[in-house]
Amino acid sequence: MQLQLEGQAVAVFGAAKGIGRAIAEAFSAEGCRVRCFDRDPSPRPLHSGVSMTTGDVTSLAAVKAFAEDSGPVNHVVYSVGAGSGKFGFPFWNLDPADWPRVLEVNLIGAVNVAHAFAPRLASRGRGSLLFIVSVAGQTGSQTDPPYSAAKAGLINFMQCAAKDLAPHGVRANALSPGMVRTDLNQSVWAASQKGLPEAERQEYAAWAEAKIRKVSPLGRWQQPEEIASMAVFLASDRAGNITGQTINIDGGQVMHA
Ligand SMILES: NC(=O)c1ccc[n+]([C@@H]2O[C@H](COP(=O)([O-])OP(=O)(O)OC[C@H]3O[C@@H](n4cnc5c(N)ncnc54)[C@H](O)[C@@H]3O)[C@@H](O)[C@H]2O)c1
Incomplete structure (x- = not known):
């Protein structure tokens, strides 16, 4: 499929590794000029052809300075994410003080x-915003309650942004992975093992495989490149009538009627 994104400028936040990195490289492979921003x-x-600026979102x-420095940008992707480092079940295993960060x-x-x-996008009259969210934001996931709530809030904000930007020819969407083998996913496992009796602890691979089998009809990991393929498609004119949507790439973990 010809996506005709050559020469377009893309800003990707959270692109040092994981899903954001795969997204930055997928846009670069389409011939885009990609500018990245990450804490690390x-x-x-x-x-x-992919440049990196370090900074905290x-x-x-810092974000405004990066935007000013980036010149005209066609598409913006937000792939930053972090958990609390603690495990829910029940939510009072966390402290309210774990929430703000x-x-x-x-x-x-x-x-x-x-x-x-x-x-900037609105004044140019075209372009897109894309937020990487999570199935956790749609299902009241108990694993890390502030993370779930933040992702739910981001889905709602994306819908608000989509409505505000539509008259200006700009689209906003969210992509929702289920389980992708990244540092962030591994940190969920690490938090889940803290305080467990020795006999109940599991290695990361065994924990993850059991979880995937339980939650995902297709029963396998999602790959960062699978998320990146959809990100690139959504930026293209082929997706020109798609806005305000949360698209799950999760092996069928979340299904809506
Ligand atoms: N991995 C999964 O299973 C999974 C599942 C659902 C959703 N997600 C979401 O996908 C997105 C990407 O996650 P990932 O799995 O690639 O994680 P990752 O930890 O591999 O990458 C996250 C990136 O964000 C950067 N970052 C973190 N805090 C930052 C800050 N304050 N300022 C700037 N950069 C910061 C990190 O340095 C890192 O490069 C996140 O929004 C995450 O919530 C991931």
């Missing part, structure tokens, strides 16, 4: 990015 430098060199000033990184960071870029 990339552990491995990125595609040539919770700083509006998780909300800041997963939700307020995305709001900062939207504020920095939406007026």
Whole structure:
């Protein structure tokens, strides 16, 4: 399928590794100019043609400076995410003090990015915003309650942004992975094992396989590249009538009528 994205400019937040990195590289492979922003430098060199700025999305000033420095941008992707490092079940295993940082990184960071870029996209009269959310934000997942709540909030904010931006020819959508083998997924396992008696602890691979078999009809991991393929498609004119949607790439974990 010809997506005709050559020469377009894309900003990807949270692209040092994991899903964001795969998204940045997929846009680069389509011939886009890709500028990335992440708290950490990339552990491995990125595609040539992909540049990286280090900074924290919770700083509006840093995000605005990046937007100003980026010049005209066609598409913006927010793939930053982090959990609390603790495990729910029940939610009072966490302290209320565990919530603010998780909300800041997963939700307020995305709001900062939207504020920095939406007026620019709107004034150009075309383009797209994409937020990477999670099945946790649609199902009241008990694993990490502030993470689930932040993702639910982000889905709602995306819908609001989609309505505000539609008259300006700009689309906003969310992509929702289920389980992708990344550092973030591994941190969920690590949190789940804390405090368990020795006999009940599981290795990451065994824990993950059991969870996938339980929750996913297709019964397998999602790959970062599978999320990236949909991100690239959604940015293209082929998806020109899609806005305000949360698209699950989760092996069927979440199904809506
Ligand atoms: N891995 C999964 O199973 C899974 C499932 C559902 C949703 N997601 C979502 O997918 C997105 C990508 O997650 P991933 O699995 O690739 O995780 P990851 O940990 O591999 O990558 C997250 C990236 O965000 C960056 N980041 C974190 N805090 C930041 C901050 N304050 N400022 C700037 N950058 C920051 C990290 O440095 C990292 O490069 C996240 O939004 C996550 O919630 C992941």
